[in-house]
């Protein structure tokens with residue numbers, strides 16, 4: 001658990017983070033959004049003490065983060081940034097192995113970890129391990145950056161616009177990879193983004209920052225139904241509300257009994273993608289299949305329309 005308790009950061013007379021408090025539950029994804037310069041990065045960098053607060057305290061599993069030397073904290077907490085920050089003169093495998101090597105892991109354990117992570121990110125270890133960062137595409141470099149941040153098996157992963165530089169297709173893929181990996185390792189993730197679609201897709205909780213303050217910290221559904229301020233409402237975008245609501249749920253939550261004709265949808269597909277598939281196919285219903293490919297029911301236009309309506 002991460003407890004951010006009345007944190008303020010000043011640079012000279014300027015208050016950059018203003019008395020911010022929030023508690024982040026373990027094994028969840030918290031996404032921080034807000035306008036440029038709102039203090040998102042500064043707030044996040046105070047968790048691993050890349051920035052020291054002017055006042056207030058951050059506790060990790062109950063202990064103040066000041067009780068742990070900064071360098072050690074940064075080994076224990078993964079950190080991934082836009083543009084990945086890979087070491088150009090180290091191979092992909094050496095980049096991923098950086099922190100485990102610093103921690104004195106045995107060679108065999110490091111090699112196994114590098115292989116596991118590359119495979120998880122769908123990069124063939126034999127082909128990609130020996131390459132240098134400049135021999136990879138931007139999307140591949142980004143995946144290696146996240147793999148490196150996860151190498152020492154951190155309980156906490158901080159991510160600053162990790163997918164900002166990726167094209168929309170690769171970005172959607174990277175987001176789904178991240179969700180799968182978070183499930184796999186149970187990592188607590190704090191992620192800063194400008195992309196509200198990304199926030200609603202990934203977040204268990206969203207924190208909205210405006211001028212250094214956290215103006216709302218809530219579950220995505222809650223934020224859609226009850227935006228705390230006009231600023232939050234503008235950020236969400238009134239026209240996007242039904243689609244954001246559908247992007248939170250999966251087809252598995254919306255499955256109805258019965259059969260349907262057409263291209264089946266996987267149970268993990270978002271309801272938003274299901275709506276798109278229904279509209280595009282011109283059908284009232286499409287079949288839904290489980291992980292083993294066996295039919296488990298159907299999803300209907302009428303059912304999704306009910307789910308996209310303003311909750312009571």
Ligand SMILES: Nc1ncnc2c1ncn2[C@@H]1O[C@H](COP(=O)(O)OP(=O)(O)OP(=O)(O)O)[C@@H](O)[C@H]1O
Pocket residue numbers: 011016034035036037038039040041042043
């Ligand atoms: N080292 C510093 N010295 C002085 N001012 C700083 C320093 N670091 C950040 N700031 C200021 O603090 C404010 C918040 O910066 P921060 O990077 O946290 O914002 P942000 O919400 O992450 O913005 P963006 O979305 O543009 O990345 C900005 O006005 C920035 O200029």
